Amino acid sequence: MKTIFTSKVEQAFHELSGVPEITAKIPYVTVDNFPKLGLMTSLRFLEWAEQNPQGVISLPTGKTPEYFIKYTQFLLENWDKPKGMDIRSQYGLGNMAKPDLSGLQFVQIDEFYPIDPRQHNSFYNYVMKYYIDGFGLDISNSLLINSDEIPLVDNKHFLEVFPDYNIDLSLRYREAKSVVEEMQQKSIFMIDNWCTSYEQKIRDKGGIGFFLGGLGPDGHIAFNTRGSDHFSTTRLTKTNFETQAVAAGDLGGIEISRNRLVITIGLDTITHDSNAVSIIFAAGEAKAEIVKGSLESAPNAIYPASVLQRQKNSRFYLTKGAACKLTDSVNQFYKTGEWTHSKSERSIIDLCQKINKYGHHLTLEDLKADPYTSQIPNLNAETVHTVIDSIKKKMEKGMKPDTNEVIYHTGPHHDDIMLGIMPYTNRQMRSATNDVHFSVLTSGFTAVTNDFVIGVLKECQDYIAKGEIQMLDYPDFFEVGYSKKWDKDVYHFLNSVAARNQNGKRRGLCHRVIRSIVEVWSVRNKSHLTEEIASIISDLENSYDGGKNSPEVQKMKGMIREFEEELVWAHFGTPVKNVHHLRLGFYKGDVFTESPEKNRDMLPVLEEFRKHKPTIISLAMDPEGSGPDTHYKVLQAIAGAVKEWKEEEDLSKLRIIGYRNVWFKYHPSEADSIVPVSLNALDVMENSFSESYLSQVNASFPSYEYDGKFNELTQKIWVQQLKQIQLLLGKNFFYENNHPLVRATHGLVYMKEMTVDEFVAMAQDLEKAVEENPF
Template sequence: MKNIFDSKVEQAFYELSGVGEITTKIPYVEVDNFPKLGLMTSLRFLEWADQNPQGVISLPTGKTPEYFIKYTQYLLENWNNNKGLDIRSKYGLGNMVKPDLRGLEFVQIDEFYPINPAQHNSFYNYVMNYYIKGFGLEEKNSLLINSNEIPLVDNKHFLEVFPDYNIDLSLRYRDAKSVVEEMQQKSIFMIDNWCTEYEHQIREKGGIGFFLGGIGPDGHIAFNTRGSDHYSTTRLTKTNFETQAVAAGDLGGIEVSRNRLVITIGLDTITHNPDAVSIIFAAGEAKADIVKGSLESAPDAIYPATVLQRQKNSRFYLTTGAACKLTDSVNRYYKSGDWTHTKTEKSIIDLCNKSNTYGHHLTLEDLKADPYTRLIPNLNENTVQSVIDSIKKKLEKGMKPDVNEVIYHTGPHHDDIMLGIMPYTNRQMRSASNEIHFSVLTSGFTAVTNRFVIDVLKECQDFIANGKIEMLNYPDFFELGYTKKWDKDVYHFLNSVADRNTSGKRRGLCHRLVRAIVDTWKVTDKANLDVTIKNIIDELESSYDGGKNSPEVQRMKGMIREFEEELVWAHFGTPVKNIHHLRLGFYKGDVFTETPEKNRDMLPVLEEFRKYKPTTISLAMDPEGSGPDTHYKVLQAIAGAVKEWKEEADLSNLRIIGYRNVWFKYHPADADTIVPVSLNALDVLENSFTEAYMSQVNASFPSYEYDGKFNELTQKVWVNQLKQIQMLLGKNFFYENNHPLVRATHGLVYMKEMNADEFVAMAQDLEKAVEENPF
């Protein structure tokens, strides 16, 4: 293959990728999985560090760098043994001497402001732990953003100047109206001066020589959001909604991130050194649109990363999913390998939508004029009809009722099953012949804010004081009674929903929370319960937003989410015993979620399959980690369980249903089942989400795509998928259809069905990716 990269690492990965021609405005290198993205980035960093032992580096924070950090530490520790040598040799660095990183000068990219640098969710803390200590860099050579060390008026601490953490940047442009505002105004200008000096120090070093950064959903690099000036420098600034939504997980909810400012280096800071190596890395199909815009557009404020076109050594490192919408990738998809009907479907559906032409209006000349439909073998007047017919068959399959099945639905988090396939599960539950289970594989405690729990605990105190938690009076409640009648909690809560009794619902939640507290803290009597609740409130009120809770509080928060999940499916009469809470051990609320382990994470799933013997299993199909990395890691655990189960049982009749949700979507050509969604199903989604997911109804951790509840975004996705298919089939296909379910269709769900052999083959690919990962 042609040598197009000066870097041995980039050339090696490029040759292994088989990508071929690269036509983007910034070169990119593609790999097939998330861990390998980290490996490539690590090797390129070490290659550069060897060539620039006194160079200036700027490295990212967040979850995307997980494998970059792990591989760098692993390679440094195993440089000269067989493990390290094998990896280095495979990617062109077999003869390289282990680099000494102590001479590198580090520049912190960005930080929330203000934030206590000791908090685990501050970027300063991340940098100190993973880069200064983890890589053995010298702190004295580093430029860091420490909120405590940025001077403010009269040497005050930031909490004395900004006690609620809110900073009004309009004070830059208007007169102060009070003594407090005068103090804040002077402090803001002092922060601005500090930023100017920070920028000056970077430029005195010659600029950044090696920059590595992720890319946000709006295209931001560092905190340079969409619309940032390409000549921007280090500054204190606001963020936009997309960035706030992503940061909500770090800061304990969008209620916090919406009001928190940031200090960030600018786009001109990143590109000041024209010879610098600047790398943006991205994983998963969720990033595909922004990657395409960033790589194929001329310099544009809409795409901040287009500023990297100034540097000849700028690169994008991408997984296959993140690269899938690039023109190069689309061309390669259609022009290489055998032509399939899937390609025919995809090209024709896309042509309908991009030309805004209904399928029955497409002419043969239209097909011949399009660069992809013209490639369809034996192109003729019936080609479009063949696609219409195959999509109708997928729709018919999605309407076929399931009967006499044992169905085991799985979700990485609470609400994933609902947001993925609820209209499908609704119909399955209409047949009493089906045995249906819902299984959530992680605890989900990170989605419950401290504020929500504090408010509920205070309500518990009131209910207890007024004798409204009557079960506390049962003689054996604290010994055994608390373990009984969990279905009763659910039933009484839903009775209150039916009765529109808000107080009754809150009392029902408090009943379950009291059970969770007794179970978790081993409470022995009512007096001890009162003390325990007070201690929990004290612990949460003394915690900072986004701080890691104690294991006991994590468990309690997870049990709140579990109650919510039971409420959702109890709408359809599913008993608590059919709702399974696996709480896989890799999920601990750490910065980096652990890799699943066989005994801890895969065997519990396998035991469930052995016990219930499902004929259908559903799962979130996210092999690249497009959404939260929990999706990818849960998929690994399920894949391993099915693979092992297949070795001991006949799974020839097992169906595996892959679904996707708000984080990323199927193309209808890649799905083989299309499920109609009625207005009734949308109402059920809205009502059950709002009533059951009490901790989520305020959307503390929203998707960057929508400022609101997840169910509303899900509805938007399903409606848009209907519009996509309507362009092929025509709207009249739906409203004039003989089938009432089709006539009632106002949204669509896409799913992909596999048999056990197909799924195990995919599982083995996943397993191979994991085996190459030594962690």
């Protein structure tokens, strides 16, 4: 393979990638999975650090750097030990001396402003923990963004100047209208001066020599969002919705991140040193579109990362999923390997969209003119009809009813099953011959805000004071009674939904929360309960937004989500005993989610399979971690359990159904089942989501793709998928169809079925990735 990289690490990974040609405006390297992305980045950083021991570096925060940080620490600790030497020799650094990072000069990329630097969700805290302490960097040699140290008027603390954390940047351009505004206006200009000074200090160092950054959903690097000036410098600025949605997880909800400003270095700051090594890394197909725009467009404010075209040593490090829409990747997909019918489907469906033409109107000349459809073997006038027929068969399969099955649906988080395949599950539950189970593998407590819990607990206090929680008066309630009739809470709640009784619903929620408190805190009596509720409220009111809760509060929040999941499926008569809460141990709410462990995380899933003996298992198919990394790690646990179960039983008839949701979508050529979605199904999803997921209706942690509830985004995606197929089959196929379900179709769900052998083969690839991970 042609040598195009001067870095030994990049050349080694490039040769392994199998990418024959790079035509993008910035060179890139692809790897198979998320952990390997971190390994490549770590090795390149250490290679550069050894060559530039006094160099200026700027490294990212957030979840993407997880394996970069872990591999860097591992390699430094095991440099001359067998495992470390093996990794180094494999990727071109076998003879390199161990770098000393203590002389490197660190520059913090960005920070929320204002934020207490002691908070675990501040980037300053992250930098101190993982880079200054974790890498052994010299803090005296570093430029850091510490909100406490940015001077404000009269040496006031930021909470004295901005008591609600909100900063009105219009004060830069208008007159102050009060004494408070005058104080804030002067402080804003002082912050601006601090930013100018920070920028000058970076330039006095010669600029950043090694920059590593993630790629935001809008293409942002640092907090330089879509539309940022390519000559921007360090500044205090607002963010856009996509960035606020991503930051919601750090700050405790979109309500907080929507109003929080940021301090960020600029695009010109990053590219000031024309010889610098600037690396952007990204994982998963969810990033594929923005990666394509960033790498294949001329410098463009819509794609902030396109500014890196200025630097000859700029690189993108990508998983194959993140690179899948690059022209090089698409060309390679069609040119290599045998031509399959799936390739014909993909090329023709995509051609319909490219030229905005219905499938049955495509001509042979259209097919010959396209670089991909023209490659279809034996291309003729009937080629399009073969694709139309195969898509129709996928729809027929998606409408085929399941009967006499034991069905075990799994989701990484609460609402994943609903948002992935609810129209499919609804039909399964219509047959009394099916035994249907729903299993959520993590606690999901991070999706419940403190404010929501405080509000519910205050309602509990009111109901208790009014004597409206009668179960507290049962003689054995605090001994064993609290643990009984949890399904009755569900039934009574849904009765109140039917009766449009808002007070009844809130009482039902409070009943379940009180049961949870009694269990978690081992409450002994009513007075102990009231004391405990007051204590929890006080604890939460004195916690900062986005702060890590105690294990007890985490468990209670998770139990609220579990109640919500039970409510959803009880709409269809599913009993509480058929809704399983596995609470896998790797999920702890830390910055970096732990990797799954066999005994802790895989065996509980295996025990469920042994107990219920499902004939159908569904799972969220996200092998690269396009969405939350929980998806990827839950998939590892399920894959390990299925592989182990296969050693014990004949699973030749077991069906594995892969689904995707708002984070990661199938192309119809990848799916083998297409499930019609009616308006009725959409209404059912809307009502059950809004009535059941009480902690989520305000959309505190929305997708960056949609400012609202997840079910509304799901509906939008299903409707888009219908339009994709309508363009191939024609609209009249639907409204003139003989089948009423097809005539009622206003959305589509894509699914992919696998045999156990196919799934285990994929599981082995995942397992290999885990085994290669030395942590």
